[in-house]
Amino acid sequence: MRKNSRLPNLRNVGILLRILLIANILAMLNALLLSTNVTQFLTQFTELSAAVEPILILSLVCLFAVNPILAQLQYWQGILLIILIEIALTAAGFTIFNQYFSPDVGTSVSRACLLTTIVTGIVLFYFNLQQRAYSPAIAEARLQALQARIRPHFLFNSINAVLSLIRSQPKRAETALEDMADLFRVLMADNRDLVPLAQEIALCRQYLSIEKLRLEERLIVNWQIEQMPPDALIPPLILQPLLENAVYHGIEPLAEGGEINIHIFSKKHELAIIISNPYLRDKANHQGNKMALRNIKERLLLHYDLEASLQTKVTDNRYEVQIRLPSQ
Amino acid sequence: MNTIKIIIADDEAPARNRLRDLLGDIAHVDIVAEAHNGKEAVDLAMQHAADLLLLDIRMPVMDGIEAAQHLQKLDPKPNIIFTTAYDTYAIRAFDLSAIDYLLKPIRLERLKTAINKVHALKPAQIKALQPLQNIRSHLSIHERGRIILLPIDEIIYFRAEQKYTTVRTIEREYLLEESLTQLETEFSERLLRLHRNCLVAKQFIRGFEKRSMVNEQDQSETQWVALLKGIPETIAISRRQQHLIKEI
Numbered sequence: 324m325r326k327n328s329r330l331p332n333l334r335n336v337g338i339l340l341r342i343l344l345i346a347n348i349l350a351m352l353n354a355l356l357l358s359t360n361v362t363q364f365l366t367q368f369t370e371l372s373a374a375v376e377p378i379l380i381l382s383l384v385c386l387f388a389v390n391p392i393l394a395q396l397q398y399w400q401g402i403l404l405i406i407l408i409e410i411a412l413t414a415a416g417f418t419i420f421n422q423y424f425s426p427d428v429g430t431s432v433s434r435a436c437l438l439t440t441i442v443t444g445i446v447l448f449y450f451n452l453q454q455r456a457y458s459p460a461i462a463e464a465r466l467q468a469l470q471a472r473i474r475p476h477f478l479f480n481s482i483n484a485v486l487s488l489i490r491s492q493p494k495r496a497e498t499a500l501e502d503m504a505d506l507f508r509v510l511m512a513d514n515r516d517l518v519p520l521a522q523e524i525a526l527c528r529q530y531l532s533i534e535k536l537r538l539e540e541r542l543i544v545n546w547q548i549e550q551m552p553p554d555a556l557i558p559p560l561i562l563q564p565l566l567e568n569a570v571y572h573g574i575e576p577l578a579e580g581g582e583i584n585i586h587i588f589s590k591k592h593e594l595a596i597i598i599s600n601p602y603l604r605d606k607a608n609h610q611g612n613k614m615a616l617r618n619i620k621e622r623l624l625l626h627y628d629l630e631a632s633l634q635t636k637v638t639d640n641r642y643e644v645q646i647r648l649p650s651q
Numbered sequence: 652m653n654t655i656k657i658i659i660a661d662d663e664a665p666a667r668n669r670l671r672d673l674l675g676d677i678a679h680v681d682i683v684a685e686a687h688n689g690k691e692a693v694d695l696a697m698q699h700a701a702d703l704l705l706l707d708i709r710m711p712v713m714d715g716i717e718a719a720q721h722l723q724k725l726d727p728k729p730n731i732i733f734t735t736a737y738d739t740y741a742i743r744a745f746d747l748s749a750i751d752y753l754l755k756p757i758r759l760e761r762l763k764t765a766i767n768k769v770h771a772l773k774p775a776q777i778k779a780l781q782p783l784q785n786i787r788s789h790l791s792i793h794e795r796g797r798i799i800l801l802p803i804d805e806i807i808y809f810r811a812e813q814k815y816t817t818v819r820t821i822e823r824e825y826l827l828e829e830s831l832t833q834l835e836t837e838f839s840e841r842l843l844r845l846h847r848n849c850l851v852a853k854q855f856i857r858g859f860e861k862r863s864m865v866n867e868q869d870q871s872e873t874q875w876v877a878l879l880k881g882i883p884e885t886i887a888i889s890r891r892q893q894h895l896i897k898e899i
Binding site for chain 1 (some may be wrong): 663664665668669672687688709711712729736737738752755756757843
């Protein structure tokens with residue numbers, strides 16, 4: 324996440340996709356205004372596309388290339404540079420286009436340049452607004468508000484479990500309280516910065532050992548993390564709330580308990596986290612579950628924009644959550 | 652003073668241990684049994700003629716709220732105190748209708764007070780439990796002074812008789828004092844009304860067959876019937892419900 328520049332990160336897939344989308348919508352609007360029926364609209368749009376798309380693609384490539392330079396400029400300098408690049412590309416593009424293809428279309432180079440400037444302006448204005456909505460201050464405030472909240476159910480049941488150990492097994496009670504202290508220290512910490520994956524895993528193990536105290540042999544956890552890059556950075560508390568969900572919805576409703584599988588691996592430049600637990604169709608009550616998932620989704624969005632994803636699915640009586648993030 | 656016979660019901664061993672420890676510090680109480688879920692609690696309450704049940708709300712197999720409702724069919728009705736770590740929805744309902752409950756972790760003094768002032772649930776309180784109730788996991792059948800708990804997923808069909816409803820499982824038939832309409836709304840996901848007087852569990856339908864039957868006027872006519880898993884009986888499908896065959 325870049326914090327200094329108010330210009331969008333032009334090397335982010337999400338941003339580039341948005342630019343393509345906005346430019347094409349504007350082109351479509353233009354075609355719509357110039358036409359009276361569907362056939363005319365289609366012809367208009369095709370002609371316009373033939374001229375616009377190459378320039379658009381070329382623009383994205385250029386912007387991708389100059390992104391490091393833009394990051395060092397002032398905001399207004401950056402804007403100016405982008406508009407100049409766009410005008411230059413349009414001028415070059417239309418000159419060649421008019422020469423080779425249809426000189427009688429009649430779009431003068433200067434008119435094309437003006438339109439390009441307007442479109443560029445609109446796109447930049449959109450990103451300015453978007454940046455404001457997600458401005459570091461607001462994003463941070465939201466991250467703070469989104470900090471994973473532990474289920475009160477878990478807190479009180481755990482305290483109850485520890486209390487039950489004090490008379491009979493004081494040593495185990497000590498360890499359990501220490502684990503709880505660690506867990507709550509992380510939960511109450513400032514959780515805006517990314518943490519190494521190994522650290523999150525350690526936290527999850529502590530959390531699960533507390534749950535194990537209550538659920539005993541009903542809770543079985545399979546870790547499949549040999550292929551995991553322990554130093555990969557992830558937003559904190561992405562994994563723990565998912566395990567809490569898996570325990571609450573998948574294990575607790577089963578008298579004989581069940582298995583939670585955790586599979587983490589990296590592939591190319593991507594980190595995949597897959598968590599699955601038994602799924603009970605009859606007792607599906609996923610209200611609370613949705614809240615935790617929405618929370619994690621939103622945090623992924625704030626950290627990675629469109630480059631991370633969270634998906635859930637149900638397969639042969641198991642519920643599965645899949646997270647993919649760019650590994651850094 | 653008589654000893655109060657208590658049953659503890661909680662799926663988590665530490666929670667049961669904690670209650671056992673606390674009850675050990677209270678005079679004139681005796682833990683006669685410990686249950687891991689609501690179903691065990693109902694069975695054990697019958698066996699031991701318990702005076703008081705400490706029921707956790709969230710338990711597998713059968714939750715505390717459902718267990719409390721089945722226990723109402725016992726005579727005399729045992730007293731009930733609910734226990735929960737956190738359940739805003741239930742607690743609000745309990746407060747509104749003065750149902751006894753304890754919040755975990757439970758304090759000794761609170762437990763003492765609750766045991767001393769406990770009373771059987773009044774009709775209004777039982778009614779207040781209804782909205783907290785999810786779809787039941789079991790039906791309770793009253794038979795010769797006992798309660799039989801029948802898991803819903805073992806029921807093949809319900810058939811309305813004149814006054815009662817017959818419930819069929821693989822082993823045998825039971826009589827139930829609930830109407831088909833009531834059962835149909837509660838278990839709509841699992842049941843199909845194949846006939847005006849019959850609700851059949853979808854999971855027990857093996858297939859459909861066309862059979863020729865002799866009707867009241869001694870004429871032979873063909874009729875669709877549903878074949879069932881596990882029992883040789885068939886269920887006639889009324890003409891009006893025949894569209895269901897295509898839907899399955």
